[in-house]
Amino acid sequence: MTKLVEISGLNIRFTGERTVYAVNDLNLSLGDGEVLGLLGESGSGKSVTLRALMRLLPKKRTQISGAVNVMGRDVLAMNDEELSSFRGQTVSMIFQEPALALDPVYTIGAQIAESVVRHEGKSHAEGRARALEMLDIVRIPSAKRRLDAYPHEMSGGMRQRAMIALALACRPKILLADEPTTALDATVQIQILLLLRELQREFGMSVIFVTHDIGVAIEICDRVAVMYAGQIVEQGALRDIVRTPVHPYARGLLASTIQGAKRGARLETIPGTPPSLAEKPNGCSFAPRCAVAQPRCLEQLPPNVEVGPGRAARCVLAEPVHV
Amino acid sequence: MTTTEPIAMLEPVEDRGGVAQPLLQVNGLTKHFPVRGGLFAAKRTVRAVDNVSFSVAKGETVGIVGESGCGKSTTARLLMHLMPRDDGDIIYDGMTVGQSLSLRELRRGMQMVFQDSYASLNPRLTIEESIAFGPKVHGMADGAARALARELLGKVGLVPANFANRYPHEISGGQRQRVNIARALALSPRLVILDEAVSALDKSVEAQVLNLLADLKREFGLTYLFISHDLNVVRYISDRVLVMYLGEVVELGPVDQVWDSPGHPYTRALLAAMPSSDPDRRTEKPPISGDPPNPIDPPTGCRFHTRCPFAEPLCANATPKLTALDKMGHEAACYMAIPGSGHSRAPGEETA
Numbered sequence: 001m002t003k004l005v006e007i008s009g010l011n012i013r014f015t016g017e018r019t020v021y022a023v024n025d026l027n028l029s030l031g032d033g034e035v036l037g038l039l040g041e042s043g044s045g046k047s048v049t050l051r052a053l054m055r056l057l058p059k060k061r062t063q064i065s066g067a068v069n070v071m072g073r074d075v076l077a078m079n080d081e082e083l084s085s086f087r088g089q090t091v092s093m094i095f096q097e098p099a100l101a102l103d104p105v106y107t108i109g110a111q112i113a114e115s116v117v118r119h120e121g122k123s124h125a126e127g128r129a130r131a132l133e134m135l136d137i138v139r140i141p142s143a144k145r146r147l148d149a150y151p152h153e154m155s156g157g158m159r160q161r162a163m164i165a166l167a168l169a170c171r172p173k174i175l176l177a178d179e180p181t182t183a184l185d186a187t188v189q190i191q192i193l194l195l196l197r198e199l200q201r202e203f204g205m206s207v208i209f210v211t212h213d214i215g216v217a218i219e220i221c222d223r224v225a226v227m228y229a230g231q232i233v234e235q236g237a238l239r240d241i242v243r244t245p246v247h248p249y250a251r252g253l254l255a256s257t258i259q260g261a262k263r264g265a266r267l268e269t270i271p272g273t274p275p276s277l278a279e280k281p282n283g284c285s286f287a288p289r290c291a292v293a294q295p296r297c298l299e300q301l302p303p304n305v306e307v308g309p310g311r312a313a314r315c316v317l318a319e320p321v322h323v
Numbered sequence: 324m325t326t327t328e329p330i331a332m333l334e335p336v337e338d339r340g341g342v343a344q345p346l347l348q349v350n351g352l353t354k355h356f357p358v359r360g361g362l363f364a365a366k367r368t369v370r371a372v373d374n375v376s377f378s379v380a381k382g383e384t385v386g387i388v389g390e391s392g393c394g395k396s397t398t399a400r401l402l403m404h405l406m407p408r409d410d411g412d413i414i415y416d417g418m419t420v421g422q423s424l425s426l427r428e429l430r431r432g433m434q435m436v437f438q439d440s441y442a443s444l445n446p447r448l449t450i451e452e453s454i455a456f457g458p459k460v461h462g463m464a465d466g467a468a469r470a471l472a473r474e475l476l477g478k479v480g481l482v483p484a485n486f487a488n489r490y491p492h493e494i495s496g497g498q499r500q501r502v503n504i505a506r507a508l509a510l511s512p513r514l515v516i517l518d519e520a521v522s523a524l525d526k527s528v529e530a531q532v533l534n535l536l537a538d539l540k541r542e543f544g545l546t547y548l549f550i551s552h553d554l555n556v557v558r559y560i561s562d563r564v565l566v567m568y569l570g571e572v573v574e575l576g577p578v579d580q581v582w583d584s585p586g587h588p589y590t591r592a593l594l595a596a597m598p599s600s601d602p603d604r605r606t607e608k609p610p611i612s613g614d615p616p617n618p619i620d621p622p623t624g625c626r627f628h629t630r631c632p633f634a635e636p637l638c639a640n641a642t643p644k645l646t647a648l649d650k651m652g653h654e655a656a657c658y659m660a661i662p663g664s665g666h667s668r669a670p671g672e673e674t675a
Contacts, residue, residue, distance in 0.1 A: 041525035155614040156391075185390035186552065190596040191609040212525065215598030219605050239602045256530040259555040259600050263578070264537070267530040267559075273495050 004174055004206050005030035005053065010066035012048055012057070012230075013280075021280045022048045024230040025301060026066070030174070035200060035207040037217040037238070039253075040227030043274060046210045049227075050176050053208070054091055055083055071173065088119045092172035096179040098159035102151040108135070108162045109147030112169045119170045134165035138195060157188035161195070168199065175200070177209045181216060193219045214257060218242060223310070226250045229275050229285035236311030246313040249286045284315070292317060330474040331467055333458055335511040336432035338381075340417035345378040346514055346546050347402070347433075352376070352411035354397055358619055369618050371397040373570040375411070379514070384540070384547040386561030386578065388554060388593070392618045394570040395550045399518045402548070403435050415514075431461060434507035438519035440499035444491040444506075450476070451487035454506045461510060468509075475505040478542070480535060497528035501535065508543065516548045521556060533560060554597055558582060563652070566590045569618050569626040572645065576653030586648045586655030589627045625657070637665050 012023035023045045030036050038046040051057050068075040095101040113127030135143035138161040181189040200207050211217050217224055225235035234247040245251045255268040272289040283298035305318035356369040372394040379385045387395045401408045418424035437443040444453055454472035473483035479501040507515055521529045551557050564581050566574040574587040585591045595610035611630050622629045628638035645654040646661045658666035
């Protein structure tokens with residue numbers, strides 16, 4: 001399988017009032033037509049990683065090192081002009097809060113048309129025609145009328161559909177989704193998830209889907225990477241990770257799920273809280289909360305152990321598999 | 324403990340009604356918000372809570388589920404008397420608020436924990452001061468109130484020596500929510516309303532707080548009203564559950580009955596909308612389409628009829644009443660559950 005995205009040795013540090021080591025030595029790849037989930041709790045670095053892929057992080061306060069290659073191009077070396085054509089056409093993003101991501105003073109139709117005109121050099125009329133086509137594709141009822149609607153005139157679910165239409169208007173190869181269903185009601189969330197699943201197949205695009213919700217990941221992802229304290233602690237096929245997690249954090253996260261827990265029975269928990277990330281981790285970041293930690297866990301970053309085909313865990317206890 | 328004197332708690336509001344008396348009875352609770360339109364625009368109202376009735380027995384945990392705008396948080400605020408209600412009775416342990424029970428007494432007997440752990444704490448008070456504030460207002464001496472605050476910090480799993488003198492911004496969200504729980508307990512309430520109290524927490528922290536809530540319930544003999552949009556959490560913690568849609572209760576009953584044989588199509592849709600937990604059995608079709616309608620001028624009749632796959636003309640005409648489905652207190656407001664209602668899927672009228 002060809003790799004559309006290759007991230008290796010990525011480090012992201014925010015400077016300013018406080019220093020935050022947000023992402024530490026992260027390696028990740030995305031295959032053609034694959035849906036990859038970045039699963040983690042708040043502050044684990046999943047959104048930061050996603051934004052780095054599109055260079056959306058504030059320039060002045062961010063230090064990035066490592067390599068980010070998207071379709072053979074070095075994203076970290078792009079200048080502003082290159083970035084502007086890269087965004088929207090190659091890679092596009094949808095956000096958690098469409099009310100904030102859409103421009104409140106332009107109609108939905110105008111926003112979609114603008115991106116088509118800018119990125120593809122089409123005429124305004126062609127842009128509007130594409131906008132109408134996109135609203136149909138994301139199944140917004142009476143799309144023609146909705147072209148002239150402002151974001152505030154739409155319900156939450158409709159706005160999220162409009163944002164998906166905007167993101168896909170220029171047929172990007174890669175869609176980055178940052179918790180796009182978290183702010184939605186349950187009955188709407190499932191509609192948007194199924195729509196994304198369908199569009200991914202139809203357009204044949206690759207998706208990186210950030211979520212904190214295992215259930216959401218199960219509905220949409222082929223592969224998942226579990227993040228903790230700015231690192232990927234385990235990655236592999238969704239089925240393997242959900243059924244037989246290897247890393248103690250991934251195990252704890254899956255065990256603490258409330259679904260199916262018996263009423264009155266105690267829930268499995270991971271004691272403690274995630275580290276502050278004010279210092280660069282020298283050992284396993286999870287060791288202070290880990291039930292099976294050993295002295296060597298704190299001495300150096302645990303190696304990325306291949307524990308199966310396409311599957312790796314960052315834990316000294318992981319058993320390597322030679323295939 | 325380093326202190327020698329025993330820690331005094333405030334005396335809880337005494338149990339006047341006995342075991343059989345529900346701790347909370349709500350009858351016909353209603354709250355409408357007028358919406359200002361243009362000068363000549365027709366007057367419109369948000370029917371946030373419309374004729375909601377339920378009761379909470381002593382020692383029970385009752386869950387309220389529903390999507391945004393269904394009125395679950397407004398219900399909580401009305402119960403706490405944080406806003407005036409338009410209509411309806413709130414009866415605490417057999418006493419009507421304003422008559423045999425003062426608002427001051429009610430606030431001692433009933434406390435609330437909110438979703439936003441940061442916004443609900445005063446940023447200028449230390450954690451100890453925040454927890455001690457309530458007891459002091461209710462007449463406890465400063466030293467005793469601070470000692471109580473430290474004791475309660477220990478109860479919610481925060482080491483008093485490390486946390487008492489810190490400010491809300493210095494601790495994590497999970498720790499802040501523990502502080503809010505300690506503050507709610509400081510007045511020795513018998514009923515605690517938890518309004519999306521664990522929704523903003525990360526999953527692993529959420530599990531810790533849910534375990535804590537179970538421990539505290541046992542230790543202090545509490546009764547919970549647990550409001551959440553997360554069906555898994557509600558199923559785990561509740562004995563009975565209310566399902567709300569656009570300001571109305573559409574179904575209520577013991578949690579297992581409601582989950583295993585939901586009587587209202589909205590409840591069925593809500594349950595079917597939960598993401599799957601099995602990668603081999605993903606959801607194939609959304610249970611219902613569209614968004615919940617705007618609560619401003621909601622649909623007539625059964626408010627769900629605009630999204631219901633089984634809607635028939637009679638559903639738009641009049642609101643179906645909550646009707647018993649069994650003898651265990653499982654009720655649903657749907658014409659399909661009412662014998663002889665005229666809906667083609669309704670059971671035949673019983674001849675008894």
